[in-house]
Amino acid sequence: MTPVAYERAGDVQAALAALSAADDGARCIAGGTNLIDLMKENIARPERLVDINGLPFDRIETTEDGGLxxxxxxxxxxxxxxxxxxxxxxxxxxxxxxxxxxxxRNMASNGGNLLQRTRCHYFYDVGVPCNKREPGSGCPAIGGLTRQHAILGASDHCIATHPSDMCVALAALDATVQVRSQRGERSIAFADFHRLPGDRPSQDTTLAPDELITHIVVPPAAAFRAHSAYLKLRDRASYAFALVSVAAALDLSEDGTVRAVRVALGGVAHKPWRLPEAESLLVGARPTAEHFALVADALLRSAQGQGDNDFKIPLARRAIVRALETAAAGTVDNQGRVPEGALQ
Structure with missing residues (x-):
């Protein structure tokens, strides 16, 4: 059994001080829905857990410019x-x-959602090598069972995917991540927060070891409110990770053409996958399946399967078109259809 010390941070400075002691092996814990699993499987071995649930970062509020x-x-x-x-x-x-x-969902925190690690079965099996667990040891997923693995942004060192649904929507909404350390505060654009694997797949994010996520800021998104959709395709209807997911949002002008569009994919890469240059193909066009297919083709231009997951490429293409068609028809959220112009 690996001994683990536990302490509850009384304030922000105490939490930051614990994180700055890099040789102490401290990790913050909030909901623990991923970290505890990693500890049980002997993948994460923190020497000290710093409980941050008492810190004042649990509010949801509007910003001065109308964002969240x-x-x-x-x-x-x-x-x-x-x-x-x-x-x-x-x-x-x-x-x-x-x-x-x-x-x-009742336990998991927003910050923890951003930091959850891949659900690759090779990563969770400590009996096999894994470059994410032990850099340089190899990637048995390449040439192995790859049904769940990446078709975009992978490398010769890792083909794992990021598991979050929340992060796909945040990528589409151009969110920023606010972090703090003893060195000060900074904001990280969501597109820059998660990393592609490259030759360092063990490093999932650009968050420094001594930094604490304090907030996620979503810029004003009223233009996309009436026409958005999240589509998740998976092996079963609940409690399953995405084979492919799509966050789609449209801003339609009075004449029905597209003023702006956002599309982000999940389940296909080491991070939420978004290409603004692909979205730009739809600006000024009519919201039709033919135009949506052009966006899908651009998003998937560099897609490459690994054998078992080749099906993801046509599946993702159809999912992008379907999500955009659903968004064009009007947003349906957890309480029913959102009426167009409700914010006006």
Missing amino acids: RLGALARNADTAYHPLVREHCPLLGAAILAGASPQI
Whole structure:
């Protein structure tokens, strides 16, 4: 048994001090829905757990410019059902409710959702090598069982996928991640927060070891409120990770053409996959299946299967078109259809 010390951080400075002691092996714990699993499987071996649940980062509030500020310690369920989330970005609520189970959503924190690790079965099997667990040891997924694995952004060192649903919506919504350390505060664009594996697949994010996520900021998204959809395709209807997921949002002009579009994919890469240059193909066009297919082709241009997961490429293409068609028809969130112009 590996001994683990536990302490509850009385304030932010105490938590930051614990994280800055890099040789101490300290890890923060909030909901623990992923970290505890990793510890049970002997994948994560922190010497000290710092409970941060008492820190003042559990609020959800509007920003001065009309966006949303999500506390890192707010629970996923509270975020999904919060009136401000439904009012400003129902796409986010729909994505959260597509993930995990009600019990896990009640425990999991927003910040922890961003930091959850891949569900690759080779990563969780300590009896086989894994470059994410032990850099340089190899990737048995390559040439192995790859049904769940990446078709985009993979490398010769790792073909795992990021498991989050919430993060796919946050990528589509152009969120930023606010972090703090003893060196100060900084904001990280969501597109830059998660990493592709490259030759360092053990490093999932650009978060420094001594930094603490405090908030997630979603910019004003009223333009996309009436036309958004989250589509998740998986092997069973609940408590399963995405084979492919799509967060889609449209801003339609009065004449019915597309003013702006956001599309992000989950289940296909080491991070939520989004290409603004692909989205730009739809601007000024009519919201038709033919135009949506052009976006899908651009998003998947570099897709490459590993054998067992070759089916993901045509599946993702159809999912993108379907999600955009659903968004064009009008948003349906967890409380029913959102009426167009409701914020006006």
